Amino acid sequence: MSDEKIIQIRNLTKIYENGVEIRAIDNVDMDIETGEFLAIVGPSGSGKSTLLHQIALLDTPTSGTILLKGEDTTKMSDKQRSRMRNEELGFIFQYHHLLPDFNALENVMIPLLIKGIRRSEAKKVALQLLEEVGLIDRADHRTNQLSGGQNQRVAIARALVNRPSIVIGDEPTGNLDTKNSDSIYELLRHLNREHKQTFILVTHDLSMAAKTDRIITLVDGKIAEDSRNVSPT
Amino acid sequence: MSRRRQTIFSVLAIGLAVMILMTSQAIMVGFTQEFYAKTVDKMPHVTIEPKPDEDYIHLYRNVVENIKGIDGVVGVSPVLAGQATFDYKDFSKNVIMQGILVNDHDSVLHINEGITEGSFRDLEVTHNSVVLGDKLSDKLDVKIGDYVDASFPEANPATLKVVGIYNSGTPQDETLAFTSLSMAQDFFDEPNVVNSIMVRVDNPDNAGVISHKIDSMGYPASSWRETNPEIMQTITLESMSNDIILGLVIVIASFGIVSTLFMVVMEKSKEIGMLMAMGASRRSIQKIFILESGILGLIGAVVGVVAGIIISLSWGSYTFDTGGEAYAGVSTIPFIVRAQDAILIIIFTFLVNLIAGIYPARRASKLDPVEAISGE
Ligand SMILES: Nc1ncnc2c1ncn2[C@@H]1O[C@H](COP(=O)(O)OP(=O)(O)OP(=O)(O)O)[C@@H](O)[C@H]1O
Ligand SMILES: [Mg+2]
Secondary structure (H helix, E strand, O other): OOOOEEEEEEEEEEEEEEOEEEEEEEEEEEEEEOOOEEEEEOOOOOOHHHHHHHHOOOOOOOEEEEEEOOEEHHHOOHHHHHHHHHHOEEEEOOOOOOOOOOEHHHHHHHHHHHHOOOHHHHHHHHHHHHHHOOOHHHOOOEHHHOOHHHHHHHHHHHHHOOOOOEEEEEOOOOOOOHHHHHHHHHHHHHHHHHHOOEEEEEOOOHHHHOOOOEEEEEEOOEEEEEEEOOOOO | OHHHHHHHHHHHHHHHHHHHHHHHHHHHHHHHHHHHHHHHHOOOOEEEOOOOOOOOEEOHHHHHHHHHOOOOEEEEEEEEEEEEEEEEOOEEEEEEEEEEOHHHHHHHHOHHHHEEEEOOOHHHHOOOEEEEEHHHHHHHOOOOOOEEEEEOOOOOOEEEEEEEEEOOOOHHHHOEEEEEHHHHHHHHOOOOEEOEEEEEEOOHHHHHHHHHHHHHOOOOEEEHHHHOOHHHHHHHHHHHHHHHHHHHHHHHHHHHHHHHHHHHHHHOHHHHHHHHHOOOOHHHHHHHHHHHHHHHHHHHHHHHHHHHHHHHHHHOEEEOOOOOOOEOOEOEEEOOOOHHHHHHHHHHHHHHHHHHHHHHHHHHHOOOHHHHHOOO
């Protein structure tokens, strides 16, 4: 595995201020290497989601810097950040957040279309991704015609369709039963090995966390523990 | 579903406003053209007057020949006009007596079309004859075949046989009396002169150019626009205020689309946030909503213009009851659909809706992607 640092976080602080001041992220430093498969764990309210939102450029930190691929994202324009989100970052959430007006194929095509890829080409690529997540035969189904696990697979296909170098998941299996959850984990692990993509997953499921390369534990917005897993599966 | 219905309704509201604007524009254009045609048709397009220091145009036959040679001139009529008093039995009226060459004058003012009894031709067949405006003949209580006495200080009195009654639909019918040119020259005792030469051109819009040309030949000439500057002004003003009011109706109708788009922004805020999360920039989200507004407006405009054209064409013309006397001779207004009006209205509506779309678009672009992904 390359030790090139794809994510470098320095002095990251995020303060929410409505009446009371909440330090959701409190002066965090963190380096993540290319191709790492990493879990973030911690009690509820410890700042896991907040940290992911900063890394995913969905939100701006109060102070500190985040370097993605060596570039300081806190100095980027909205356009640059949008491009980064589109091409370098993929998100999977607890809920699939698929657009209900579109079918599975169209949902997977959206990031490609945002990138400016022609429809015919986008369709080809999106079908390939649906194939990888095992849903090629459900391409024209809408979210209400798919099961929770299937929707989550479509969401994964959508997150990965631009082959982002960083994939971020906030409790991606939190809403699924153990069987579905295991197979989603296997899928992500497989993609991580196949495409050398970096995965950062927030999870409450310690048995899943145990299967990753590295576990970071957050408590009160600070890193309480950072341990490498010697025998991940 | 209800959002879709609201979208359709707001598009239709614009369509309705545009339809009304289109139809009203068609009738306004029709009225303008009709009024213009009717009014301008009844006046000499160019009038030549005596030189500033002279009372008459001498050697007018040469002038007439010269003017006939100008491109675009279709009729030239030398006229000697002056005041006269007409007496018949107990009635007496001051009139404007116009001495004309019938064929020439008809080529300029189509006077033969206005004859209601008798004929103009008889002016040149019967010596000492006259054609009266119909109101004038009413006031004098004369009929075809009656004789009126014409007199005026310093004029040679004459007795004139009424050979025709004439209606032009203008106030002139109360005062105008036509005689042959030679009769008028005898009456006013001014042989071989006229005091105006009237010209008809093939396109009234070119009257100014031709009048200029005649002017530069040394004959003082003015076009109908110069002699009647007020004609187009009233029309232009009236149709402009009409357009402004209807333009405002379109602006108001566009609010329907704005509020629909606001609803879309509210309802779809999660989806919009999700699009941002997937890399759609704030600016592109803004563009989407502005375009959406513009396109909805465009659809409404096209629907409205098409409906307006269909109404205008199927209606064809509007005839209003004038209670006898038509307004400037206009009693039937054709609906005239001009491509330029349709295009202008569509562009205007599109632009109004683009601008109207800015507000909901800004609202959409300020959404927080984090809110979109928090919760189910
Ligand atoms: N938009 C917000 N405004 C104010 N406070 C917030 C906001 N979002 C999060 N917080 C606060 O920040 C802290 C960290 O929240 P965060 O969602 O990151 O926790 P978490 O580790 O993801 O928790 P969970 O495991 O329950 O998802 C919490 O105290 C939370 O109340
Ligand atoms: Mg969370």
